[in-house]
Amino acid sequence: MPPVPPTEAATFWRAGRSYRAPLLVRQLPPEVPFGFLGRVLPTNETLELLVEAHRIPPPDALELLHGAKAVAEAELVAGGNGGETAALEIERASAEDLGRAVARRTQELWKVGIRFVALASTRPHVEAKRSRLSERLSTLGFRLRVPRYEVRETLSPPDLSAAESRPFGYWHTLPTDGLASLFPFGDETLLEPGGILLGLALSDASPVFVDRWSHASHSWGIFGTTGAGKSFAAALTLLRTRWMRPETSVAILDPLGEYTLLVETLGGSVIHVADGVGGRLNPLDPVTTRGDRREKAARVGTMLRALFPSLRDEEAAELDAAVTRLYERGPEVPTFRDLCDRVVEQSGPTTRLTTLLEVFRSGSLRALDGPTTARPTEALVSVDFQGVPDDQLPFHLTYVLDWAYGRLAERKGGKLLVVDEAHLLARHASTEEFLDRVVRHVRHFNAGLVVLSQSPDDFLIRPAGRSLLRNLYATAFLRLPEVSADTRAFFGLTGAEAEWLPRARLPKETGYSESLWRVGELHLPLAIVASTPEYELLEATLGQPRTSPGHAPAAPKGGL
Numbered sequence: 001m002p003p004v005p006p007t008e009a010a011t012f013w014r015a016g017r018s019y020r021a022p023l024l025v026r027q028l029p030p031e032v033p034f035g036f037l038g039r040v041l042p043t044n045e046t047l048e049l050l051v052e053a054h055r056i057p058p059p060d061a062l063e064l065l066h067g068a069k070a071v072a073e074a075e076l077v078a079g080g081n082g083g084e085t086a087a088l089e090i091e092r093a094s095a096e097d098l099g100r101a102v103a104r105r106t107q108e109l110w111k112v113g114i115r116f117v118a119l120a121s122t123r124p125h126v127e128a129k130r131s132r133l134s135e136r137l138s139t140l141g142f143r144l145r146v147p148r149y150e151v152r153e154t155l156s157p158p159d160l161s162a163a164e165s166r167p168f169g170y171w172h173t174l175p176t177d178g179l180a181s182l183f184p185f186g187d188e189t190l191l192e193p194g195g196i197l198l199g200l201a202l203s204d205a206s207p208v209f210v211d212r213w214s215h216a217s218h219s220w221g222i223f224g225t226t227g228a229g230k231s232f233a234a235a236l237t238l239l240r241t242r243w244m245r246p247e248t249s250v251a252i253l254d255p256l257g258e259y260t261l262l263v264e265t266l267g268g269s270v271i272h273v274a275d276g277v278g279g280r281l282n283p284l285d286p287v288t289t290r291g292d293r294r295e296k297a298a299r300v301g302t303m304l305r306a307l308f309p310s311l312r313d314e315e316a317a318e319l320d321a322a323v324t325r326l327y328e329r330g331p332e333v334p335t336f337r338d339l340c341d342r343v344v345e346q347s348g349p350t351t352r353l354t355t356l357l358e359v360f361r362s363g364s365l366r367a368l369d370g371p372t373t374a375r376p377t378e379a380l381v382s383v384d385f386q387g388v389p390d391d392q393l394p395f396h397l398t399y400v401l402d403w404a405y406g407r408l409a410e411r412k413g414g415k416l417l418v419v420d421e422a423h424l425l426a427r428h429a430s431t432e433e434f435l436d437r438v439v440r441h442v443r444h445f446n447a448g449l450v451v452l453s454q455s456p457d458d459f460l461i462r463p464a465g466r467s468l469l470r471n472l473y474a475t476a477f478l479r480l481p482e483v484s485a486d487t488r489a490f491f492g493l494t495g496a497e498a499e500w501l502p503r504a505r506l507p508k509e510t511g512y513s514e515s516l517w518r519v520g521e522l523h524l525p526l527a528i529v530a531s532t533p534e535y536e537l538l539e540a541t542l543g544q545p546r547t548s549p550g551h552a553p554a555a556p557k558g559g560l
Ligand SMILES: Nc1ncnc2c1ncn2[C@@H]1O[C@H](COP(=O)(O)OP(=O)(O)OP(=O)(O)O)[C@@H](O)[C@H]1O
Pocket: 224, 225, 226, 227, 228, 229, 230, 231, 232, 233, 454, 507, 508, 511, 512, 513, 528, 529, 530, 535, 538, 539, 543
């Protein structure tokens, strides 16, 4: 018997016992979760998806966006077409944002052809499959259409020019992110050779490796509520970095003294700020700026403002003048005694400023008055601030950051600087600016920061904080009690991601941390999982009080 020729019906195509029922997209939802197609195209049903993408040259893309913005603006002026003002506002703003992204070349525009086809061997089956697919897509916000009497034009193969005419609902204009979200396999894996394991994808446990050193910024941020596993994740990063590159130098600014035992166990050294064990760091030593005395004077101004936030303008100006003179004319390596002398010379012995500075002569900070004696040579060093009064923490963190920054510049090879409880530096504009500067400049020394804090909101208030966040190549969000609109907009989180973060599971519930990583432009929901030896080492040391010397747990020999 000769084969039955294919026939076109109103809404499907038939060749023998093979039925093809197409479905087009009238309107795409404003946002979709990454990898959503993996869920709407189940592996136990035969469905076909065609996505063809044609890059729109940037000048044409900009013109298109300009046109879209102009149309939205014109409609807004005309009164928003009855109740559509909000949608038009969004359209205008997104055309504007996208225009900027296209101009910066972080996004491009694409002419994208999309066609779903249900396949089955009978007509009722193919219709049922198409309507199930249509329902699943509708719940995600897709508006769909079944092409009627347009089946042939819908199903004809692409002619690669993108110029052929297709039924309405076939062609769409999408930015790169939108196109990427259509990748059906949800393959968000990232395997950078030489990278360290960040975690396992929550969807299918595929591992994600990122090589910090291969990107323009080597700095990362980790945010999450208390107990979400930030310090643990930072410690894992540290262990894995040293595993891949044993020569990496690491310094940790550790306000709560959580890393002390870990660092000692790994053979590193610890400076205890509160009691001077491990030696003194003289905050005024210009070695940290490699002898640049003017820069040092500026940093000293920053640290003193963090210590004395109540300084009046004229007092701050007096102090600045005294500091400047100290570095112009003072001893090679000044101490606080020298600074106090300068201030007394300038303003007399009984001003409020001299009284404040007494804290370095006879008060709680007198241990800092003297030359630097801590000169750790180990590749792993932490500074433990436990026991320091809360209101002095920003000051201590600032001069130790200055010291650590100097150390980064001076040492060879890759370097990591972990700053835990970094919100302490976001309390004051000047210390936040300093931290931002460090993040922006360390890449020149082959160094990266790991900045830990409970909420990204702490850094979204001032321009310096925002600049700092922008310069983190990877940002991990562990559970956040809430995701502010500002955080959502700044990091480009989708509604689904923002809703999920307050529900991300904690290590005490699961034995690992659930997290959302933003790595470059990718959003990766990952489980931060430790191997057994890593877990045993960290559980025994991280956040634990020091044991007496000689009783530190042995570092496991194994690795990943
Ligand atoms: N990925 C993980 N796998 C297993 N256990 C973890 C993991 N992350 C954290 N934990 C455990 O959860 C507890 C809290 O973790 P961690 O101290 O790192 O939280 P944190 O976010 O730094 O909290 P805080 O803001 O209070 O410093 C610790 O006891 C730690 O051992």
